Amino acid sequence: MKKSLLAVSISVLLAGCLSTPERATPGKTVPSKDWVEVTAAQGKQESRLACNSETASELCDLRIFHIMTEAFVDGDPAKGFGDGYGTSHHRGDLAGVTQSLDYIKTSGFNAIWLTPVFHSAPITGQDVWADKLDATGYYASDFFAIDPRFGSMDDARTLVEEAHARGLYVFFDGVFGHFKNNANDYPSPSGLTLSESGAPQTSVGRQAIYPRDLDFFKEVATYWIRELKIDGWRLDQAYQVPVEFWPELRAAVEDASRSVTYKNDAGETVNPLGYMVAEIWNDAGYITETGYGTDETPALYSAFDFPVRTAVVQTFGSDKEGNHSRPATHLANAMGMSVNYPDHAMPNLMLSTHDVPRFGNLLKRAKLADYGSEDYWARHRAAMSFMAAYSGPLTMFYNEEIGVRTEDFAQPVSNDTCAMRGLCDDHVGRISGRADAFGLSEDEAALRNYFNQLMQLRDRHPALSKGTRTHIYSDDRIYIDRKDRGDEHLLYLVNVSAEDVQVQINGSAIGSEGSLTDLMDGSEVNVRQNVYTLQLKGFESRFLNIDSATEVQTDIGQVSTITDDMARCDIPDADGKGPLGKDMWVRGSYRGGNNFLATPDSRRFRYKGGDLYQVVVNESRSTAFSFKFASSNWSPEMAVKRSAPVQLGSIQDMTTASGYGTESSIVIPEPGEYVYSFRIDQTGRAGSLYVGRCQ
Known part of the structure; x- marks a missing residue:
């Protein structure tokens, strides 16, 4: 795509308000009014990262259903912790996950990630807080055994096999940077033990020491692939493992994945994926420094895209500090943060995690929308649509697909009581899971159906999950991207405001000479005198096929004409x-x-x-x-x-x-x-x- 001056005109009008526009002058920002005119495309083609290139892998198509194991579904009344952080019943187990696989599959997901299921053995005399921590699994004792409160090895094997039979990949949670103080009492099958002098972590754990503990965790990482044929790992607090050791751990996972096979839902013999995704809750530069490594020395290939996730919730909703109502340009700049990543990076975008309040609770906290209001569902749909247009893997915390929230919670609770009441910000989203499509309200079912439509759209149109991205335009309210892959050329638009907006776009702005076809309902947007006119309701999005595509010409780095x-x-x-x-x-x-x-x-x-x-x-x-x-x-x-x-x-x-x-x-x-x-x-x-x- 050429980088020359583009004759572009994108006009944004409040629906029904056709007053005389205020023209933008070079170097001057014009407030959002009835009309905004842009004379050059704002972005350039981005095809550098692993998931927006012509060689993008199937990993970019992952749609992961994230399960907090102890809080999810009680499938075996004899199992479960019965206590933990959050407001859950705390009776979740492996059997409950297995019983939920059909719901997960029909919701539009193709993978599951379980929070840690390894044995957290109690220490004599440990207090109630250690009991609750055990339920999370994040301070394990025996990394080679399933915690009996979740189930048995046979239960885990059944879960993985049943998931694979439905075309669902399975990822375990790899905590390779810390462990419980009694973990050295549980050697690996080959006789390796963990260090005993790492820095304290919480009241019952300590940090791993590298390279002392490297071989132990290589054995953990490969054991479960060979034993159960899991498809890879979500890597908890990946920055705790020095970045120079990730290449060796990654190579071990890849080698183990090539050594075993299983039958997928199509009856094909396949290898486990060997996918690894890092949790590094920080900015793009730090994620690169501690996770991705460099172009010359790649460490990990995928990490959660916390910078874009933050922008998504701040734009369509709110973060937990109450920062909200950011303009569409905020999304554009967050997407631009990928310039800090090396070429092999494969960012994974999520909406919520088990460590933050749910999106619905954030809407309530910022006084943006009450549960059950149309605005509540519209904001969920808008955020989901942005995820659907994202090149790279996606992750959704369980039941975000139906827009649930933690009841009777909006504002933070004081630290002296929140943990006991299950209402701390870092675990309030861990409510009891739901996996019965017949028990949903009409609104919940509609949101789940919409999410499923979006995920099927990604299946049918690889330009969404693996396409190069050209940012066309953004202002206070409107965000527009073009996605290209092979012969497929798509346009994504979203209104980030509650106001209805009319959008007029010159065909040259998006590289289009013919009609645009809506990918959701098949309707057409026709061009008249090289101009397309679209109506976007508050928080509405559109996915459009460019039926007669031409090159998008962009003009970047224009010289400012400001004389100030x-x-x-x-x-x-x-x-x-x-x-x-x-x-x-x-x-x-x-x-x-x-x-x-x-x-x-x-x-x-x-x-x-x-x-x-x-x-x-x-x-x-x-x-x-x-x-x-x-x-x-x-x-x-x-x-x-x-x-x-x-x-x-x-x-x-x-x-x-x-x-x-x-x-x-x-x-x-x-x-x-x-x-x-x-x-x-x-x-x-x-x-x-x-x-x-x-x-």
Whole structure:
């Protein structure tokens, strides 16, 4: 696809409001009004990562149903812990998972991930908190035995075989960085034991020591593949294993997977997948540093996409801190964070996990939607649609497909009582599971059906799960991507606002000369004088086939036409430290930023006079990161208004941004010198900011 100037016109109008548009001028951000006109495509084709390339593997098609084993379904009344964190009945077991496989399959999933099922042997005299921790499985004692409270080895074997017979892959949870204090009492089948001097982890565990414990965990990782023919591992707190040891662990899993076979639902003889996905709850740079490794020395090939997940919940709902109603540009910048990943990376996108409140509870917390309201279901559908258009594996926490929430919970509960009541943010989503399609409400059944339609859409149209992505447009309300793979060319649109919106798109903007066919209902959108007109209701999405596709021409890295001093890179320093009376830095998650804690001189602002502060930074590589403009003691700390992302080459409003989740993001598309500028107003707590490339 060519990178030349594109004659593009995308117009967004509030439905029924056809007032005279306010035209955008180069280098100026126009507030969201009745009409927004764009004169150039905003993105470029992205085909570098493993799941948006022509050689993408079947792993990109994974649709994983994530099960909190002890909380899910009681299939055997004689099994179960009976106690644990969260509001579940805590009677979940392997038999319950096996009995739920048909429900899982018909919901649109093709894989399951079980939280740890290995034996957590009680220590004499352990307290009630250790009992609850045992139920999670995350501090195991015997890594080569199934916990009898979940079932037997035969129960586990039956589960895996029944899943494979239905075309479902099975992933176990690999906790290779820590274990229970009594784990060294349980040697491996070959006689290996674990270390005894690792750093304490909770009241009953300790951290693994590498390379001392490497061979032990290689044996764990390969034993279950050979014994039960599981398809791989979800890797808990993968950063606890030094990144230089992941290649050896990964190679062992791949070798073991090639050594055994099983029959799938089509009667074919196949090898286990050997998939490994890392949990590293951090920014894209840290995920790369501790999980993916480098292009030259690949470590892991897949990790959960926490940066995009955060943007999804903040845009369509809220994060647990209450940050919500972010613009569609927030999604675009989060997707741009992948510039930090190596080429082999295969990010895996999820909506919720067992460690956070459910999406429905987040909607209630932020006062966005009550359970049962149309807005509640619409926001779920919108978030699901964004996932469906994502190139890469997907993971859904059990029963998010029906939009459940933890009842009688919205706000955080004080730490002294929340764990006993089952209402701490990090485990409140662990409610009793449901796997009976006949027991759903009408709204729940409708959401499950919609999710299933989306997953079948991914099955039929590989451009969604394995296509190259061209970002066409985003503003406060509208997000548009084009997805391409082979002869398939698709368009994805979503309205991230509650307002109905009319969208007019020039065919040249999306590379289309004919009609667009809706992939969900078969209806057509016809072109008139090279313009397509679509109506999007609040939180509505569309998946459209481009029937007569042409090349999308993009124009990136345009030279800013701003003449304001904020865009200059050659202004001499003025005396003093300006009206703030202190040094300020670009503090953020960039490489060398120590996750917002560092204050390097290369990113320290210099006072230029006239209330203007600037620093010119040599960005040595394409990168993306989150940031704030802040002093050493975080007073003041500022970002783009509403914590919106930076639009390169544009002057944007700046305001105080205190606390987690209020930072802005920025994508640097190519190396070069960039000027970071802000002009403080009389309050000393707001003003305007600008970031652009020096010419």
